[in-house]
Amino acid sequence: MDHGLPSPPDPTRGRAPVRLVRRAAPGGLLPGEVEALCERLYRVRGGTEADLSLAGLHPFTDLAGIDAAAERLADLIQRGGSILVVGDYDADGATGSALAVLGLRALGAARVGYLIPSRFAFGYGLSPAVVEVAARERPDLILTVDNGMASHAGVARANALGIAVLITDHHLPGPAMPEAVAVVNPNRSDCPFPSKHLAGVGVVFYVLAATRARLRGSNWFGAARPEPNLAEWLDLVALGTVADVVTLDRNNRILVEQGLRRIRAGRGRPGLRALFAVAGRDAARITARDLAFAVAPRLNAAGRLTDMSLGVECLLTEDPAQALAMARELDRLNGERRLIEGEMKDQAEDLLATLSLDGTEPPPALCLFAPGWHQGITGLLAARLRERYHRPAIAFGEASDGSLRGSARSIEGLHIRDLIAAVDRAHPGLIERFGGHAMAAGLSLPRAGFESFREAFVDVVRHELGETAPVRELLSDGELPGAGLTLATAERLRFAGPWGKGFPEPLFDGPFEVLARRVVGEKHLRLRVRAPGGSPIDAIGFQLADRIADIGPEAHLAYRLDVNDYQGQRTPQLVVEHLPSPPGAE
Structure with missing residues (x-):
């Protein structure tokens, strides 16, 4: 091995x-001092229990590119154009895709579809191959959700086919942005939006709000077409935000809290209610922790093992019986995922236990590959390694074309995407593609380049950490x-x-x-x-x-x-x- x-x-x-x-x-x-305790807890976290109403959200007008995005979407909606949502295959991408479809339809879009590319067949992002599949639907516009910032070739291919691309994403951009009709991303270098921690689903929520305002200004809504209340789908925003483990600054806390309140009040999507039911959780008493540990893993299981379209359909359906049937299938897949993950974890631990030691400390970074490891589970394995050894970790699985696809997880204070970018600068051509953010990233590289990458990655991390071994606080x-x-x-x-x-x-x-x-x-x-x-x-x-x-x-x-x-x-x-x-x- x-x-x-x-x-x-x-x-x-x-x-x-x-x-x-x-x-x-x-x-x-x-006794009686619990409120004082809560005030102290908020204070040491740099916040207060201040009003978490929607009125406290930062305005969408602060997002760079949102005017162009809203204008293009409003025009397409009014003309009856066709919009195809292309989302990522994780819970953030699934909730964001479902939100985009539901919201655009409620705004009056006549033709809205979605496509969630398989991680096994296409990998991450809007690649040229994904665009070829999307083109079969003859869309006027591709709307990306939780991806697109690194999709230069895919956007170029769409442009060549006469398909406009509108990017909504939250991942860090590279030196240049793709040639899309609009790019909405709070992490654009020119974006003044105060909250840089929006999840992909949060960006979609803001784009829908801006589009609604544009349509309202053109008198699009009326008795025959009532203006939708976007807060109706904050349960999806809450789930995607928590599942993607983005920082809960005050803006995100508002989005999550408002979504939780809807769920507790019995106004959550049928699919969400069904997922709570199969997880054995009382929806009336759920918290963000329940979203993270009960619902998100079941939703993510579809994208890890098969096709995330099952997860999106579960979130889209209005039929409680259909929602429950799909939630049960997601629950079954999650059980299968746990078995595979357990086998991979045991295999990794057995391997680590048999290796000879040169010293008492592990290397500053862990980089692991074994033939047969499931691509959809490598991210979970990397997280387990990170948690046990408190080191940034990358676990690789072999793709059908023979290349390696890795999932990376990091510790606080080490920006994993920047570390991979440093390897890419030092060794041009070694990494085929990569993307991500501070705590999680993905990459692909040729099988023959694994050893070179491992050595380079360990060296980059060692340079960042120095000689002091990181200690979890x-x-x-x-x-x-x-x-x-x-x-x-x-x-x-x-x-x-x-x-x-x-x-x-x-x-x-x-x-x-x-x-x-x-x-x-x-x-x-x-x-x-x-x-x-x-x-x-x-x-x-x-x-x-x-x-x-x-x-x-x-x-x-x-x-x-x-x-x-x-x-x-x-x-x-x-x-x-x-x-x-x-x-x-x-």
Whole structure:
């Protein structure tokens, strides 16, 4: 097996080192002080619980290129032109594509279709081959969703065929933009839009808002054609934004919070409601975490294993029965995905464990390839490697044409797309194509170039990091008194978000008496603990079963305070994220 990876430590030796850091001096919590706690949590995250109404959104007028985009779309809608949406094959692309189709139809577009290219047949983006497929539909305009910034050849081919291209994307642009009729991307160098963290689905939402304003100005709407309320589809915006793990700045928090409120109120899309049902989640009580860990993986399973069109159709349908049937198929695919991922992860760990070591530290970057690895799962494998070793990681699978397609994941402080771009500048022609953003990227290269790429990538990362090995930092919000570990506190924190990247869910740490311990599900650690001055409370440490021998009569835990809903009984529960030494003892 060609692993292409310098020898890391034996995985049985444990995870990468973690440093627990408290954001500020611990804040007390007495009964009735939960609101004060929330205010402190918001403050240390650089925000407030300020009004998260839609009125607080940045205006679409700040987006570069949006006037040209709205003008072209409004003109096509009024003329009865044909629009083909070409989206990416992940959850952001699927939600954005569904939103574009639903929104354009509601605005009065007579002919709107969509195309989600297969990752296996075409790879990422609007390639010339994808344009040839799209041309069979005879569209007047191709509207890209969550892709297009690197599609120079594809846009050129569309132009040669007389098909206009309008790009909506959020990935970082290269030195030049494709020759499209309009490019809407908050990360354009000339774009003054304050929020640079819009997901692809968020960009589509803004384009629809601008198009609606343009049509309103031409008196397009009336009694026979009512003006649509775009907030109707904020559930899709919330899902795509959370699934793409973009930073939840205030603008994104508004979009996510408003979408969550619609879902909880029973106004979500039938497909979303069905996905919650098959995941065993109560839609009336969902949070951003439920979108991330219950819905997004099931939606993504279609794009990883087969065709994301199934996911888009699930989001588009108005028929609850059809939605449930498609959600069940997505659930089945997600189960298959978990099996494949588990096999690949075990294979990788077995491989890493058998390699000889030159030293005690793994290399600064992990770059891995094995024949037979599933292209659709390499991103998940790279994420697992990143999480375990706290290193940027790239996992490659072999495409049908013999080339390698890699998925990259990075750690905070290392911009993965920029790192790959640095390799590309130093070794022109080695990488066939690449794209992405700070934390995730994709690339392809010839099979024969793998070793050269691995060495170059490791060197670039080593240059960025220096000789100091990166250590994962866990930021704690301090210690909660035992009297505060209640269901009321857990419920308030649960809905005090939305929490996510850039606005993380509260994490606390403190000492506990350990009353009982056992392994559940072979991999998880179940504890019964009691904080000073508190009552006994259950704790669960996912994937921490190997640490049971480290648990004595007392333990210092870093944890989230959550709600355990089991057979209709709701109780507070600690979700253990780490078993650290007390602050200052590490």
